[in-house]
Amino acid sequence: MSGIKVDDLLAKGDNEFELTLLAGDAGLQNRILAPGINRPGLALAGYMENFPCDRLQLLGKRELSYLSTLSAKKRREHLGSILGSPIPCIILISDASPPSELLKIAQKKAVPVLRSSLGGSMLIPQLHDFLEKQFEPRTSIHAVLVDLYGVGVLLIGKSGIGKSECALELISRGHRLVADDVVDIKLKAGKYLMGNGAELIRHHMEIRGLGVINISKLFGARAVRNQERVGLVVQLEDWDAEKAYDRIGLMEENYEMLGVKVPMITVPVKPGRNISTIIEVAALNQRLIRMGYHSAREFNERLIGWMQEEKKLIEEIKGD
Amino acid sequence: MIEKTFIIKNKLGLHARPAALLVRITNQHVADVYLARDGNKVNGKSIMGILTLAAGRDSELVLYVDGEDEEIVMRKLSELIESGFGEE
Numbered sequence: 001m002s003g004i005k006v007d008d009l010l011a012k013g014d015n016e017f018e019l020t021l022l023a024g025d026a027g028l029q030n031r032i033l034a035p036g037i038n039r040p041g042l043a044l045a046g047y048m049e050n051f052p053c054d055r056l057q058l059l060g061k062r063e064l065s066y067l068s069t070l071s072a073k074k075r076r077e078h079l080g081s082i083l084g085s086p087i088p089c090i091i092l093i094s095d096a097s098p099p100s101e102l103l104k105i106a107q108k109k110a111v112p113v114l115r116s117s118l119g120g121s122m123l124i125p126q127l128h129d130f131l132e133k134q135f136e137p138r139t140s141i142h143a144v145l146v147d148l149y150g151v152g153v154l155l156i157g158k159s160g161i162g163k164s165e166c167a168l169e170l171i172s173r174g175h176r177l178v179a180d181d182v183v184d185i186k187l188k189a190g191k192y193l194m195g196n197g198a199e200l201i202r203h204h205m206e207i208r209g210l211g212v213i214n215i216s217k218l219f220g221a222r223a224v225r226n227q228e229r230v231g232l233v234v235q236l237e238d239w240d241a242e243k244a245y246d247r248i249g250l251m252e253e254n255y256e257m258l259g260v261k262v263p264m265i266t267v268p269v270k271p272g273r274n275i276s277t278i279i280e281v282a283a284l285n286q287r288l289i290r291m292g293y294h295s296a297r298e299f300n301e302r303l304i305g306w307m308q309e310e311k312k313l314i315e316e317i318k319g320d
Numbered sequence: 321m322i323e324k325t326f327i328i329k330n331k332l333g334l335h336a337r338p339a340a341l342l343v344r345i346t347n348q349h350v351a352d353v354y355l356a357r358d359g360n361k362v363n364g365k366s367i368m369g370i371l372t373l374a375a376g377r378d379s380e381l382v383l384y385v386d387g388e389d390e391e392i393v394m395r396k397l398s399e400l401i402e403s404g405f406g407e408e
Contacts, residue, residue: 244344247367248336300336307333307376 003031004134006056006089006112012130017123019091019114023103027110030088032056035135037127039063043082046074053085056127060093060120067099076101083109091127094119137187137258145178145195145228146170148283152195152228154183154262155279156255157236161269164205166236169276171223177215178228180205185230187258196227232286233262234279239270249285249296263289321386322394330404333376336367338405343367345396351387353397 007028010019021028033054040057044066067075083090083105089112092098098113106113116123144155144167155163164180171177179197186194197203203216203224216224233255245268246253254261265282269275285295328334334342346353346364353364357379362369364383375381381401385394 242348244347246340247343248340250336250340296336303371303374304332304335307335307374307379310374311376311378 003033003088004131006030006032006114008134009056009089009114009127009130017126018117020116022092022098022106022113022115024089024106024110024112027089027112030110030112032088032131035128035131037124037131040082041066044078046078046081048081048085051082051085053087055088056131057082057087057090058093058120058124059090059096059098061096064092064096064098067102072101075099076105079105083111087111089114091116091123093123138184139258140182140184141257142181143183144180145183145197145230147176147178147225147228148280149175149287151231151283151286152178153279153283154195154230154233154255155236156233157269161236161238162275163236164207166275166279168205168207170280171215171219173276173280174222175280176223176225177203177205178225185257187260188229191260193230193257193260193262194227195230202226230257230262231290232283233264234282235264235266236269236275237266239268239273243268248300250300321384322390323385324383324394324398326381326383326398326401328375328377328379328381328401330407331377332407333379334370334373334381334405336371338400338407339367339370341400341405342370342397345400346393349387349389349393351385351390351393353386353393354384356382356384 005028009017010021010028034052036052036055038052038055038057039060040051041063043051044063067079070078079102090102090106092113092115095115095117098115103113118126141154141156142159144163146153146155146167148170155167157163167177167180178195179202182198182201183195184198186196188194204212204214206212235255245266253264253266255264256262263286267275267278267282288295330338343365354361355364355370355373356362357373357375360373362373364370373381383394383397385397387393
């Protein structure tokens with residue numbers, strides 16, 4: 001089932017959110033189904049249209065002082081309809097003291113009421129951060145992720161094509177391994193991709209003939225990174241004499257993951273071609289493009305300019 | 321060996337994209353291909369060579385094709401050049 005459990009909030013870090021459970025312990029397995037945080041001001045006033053009951057509900061001193069202005073009957077009624085909705089939990093900020101009706105109804109409806117000693121300005125960003133991370137779209141891909149000059153290069157290609165061997169050579173030249181074989185990809189802020197390795201196999205590689213090796217022990221701390229933004233996809237494939245490879249670099253190929261397009265190049269593998277050097281240069285070229293210089297494009301513009309200049313000269317001579 | 325003269329028709333001339341299309345054809349065949357313009361002759365399988373010709377619009381280009389599949393290579397190259405490399 002998707003979403004995260006209310007229990008996970010209490011378990012996060014060493015109770016990082018400084019939460020105490022006041023009531024509704026029977027609902028600790030409730031699921032938070034959306035990453036947002038709702039402050040149910042309108043719902044407290046009795047307006048329940050479009051009430052976002054899938055997310056956690058946050059009450060502060062403002063909401064509680066509003067509740068105290070209501071008649072006991074209204075208060076019970078409004079709290080009843082909020083707690084009667086399938087909300088995951090209620091969090092009180094700044095050590096606020098809830099009215100006794102809230103705790104009573106919450107206990108009955110099995111909705112956990114948690115109180116934090118943190119104020120809203122501290123707690124809300126932390127909660128947001130935590131929830132966003134839990135709800136990030138993710139996928140996993142059979143590839144190797146290396147960091148070359150700060151560009152995360154994802155090597156893909158069929159098994160046995162030499163992705164790991166190629167990565168190993170790059171590491172021995174001073175580049176860094178992020179993940180081998182299984183790369184977990186997460187969509188960050190809805191627009192870029194962050195890759196990291198599964199914790200169990202982190203910084204280990206399997207090289208045919210050597211077996212499993214520990215890169216951080218062999219090459220030291222400089223040879224590894226825990227995560228890196230994917231900036232370039234390099235697809236390795238067997239050299240195919242029939243296939244036309246990019247000879248200029250004006251063709252723009254992309255690789256799509258989680259709805260994000262990442263620039264991709266296809267590098268044919270054949271004895272005598274030093275793939276690691278090609279990939280190293282591809283990463284540098286990608287950096288150059290990011291810095292605003294596109295070698296192939298600039299070169300072509302210069303050439304076209306040259307040809308047009310020459311044509312103009314010829315026409316002038318003819319005209320004279 | 322066969323030889324044929326062409327006039328470059330597209331606006332931007334024989335720039336990188338058309339050159340890439342050209343070498344794609346020449347590299348698929350065994351026949352040797354040479355391109356000449358104003359006395360400069362380059363290997364038709366080398367993209368950088370072709371670009372040094374800097375053959376702009378209305379310039380004259382001579383193609384030399386030599387080898388067992390020369391007919392088919394010349395036909396494909398003619399189609400490509402005469403179509404203006406698919407550009408305006």
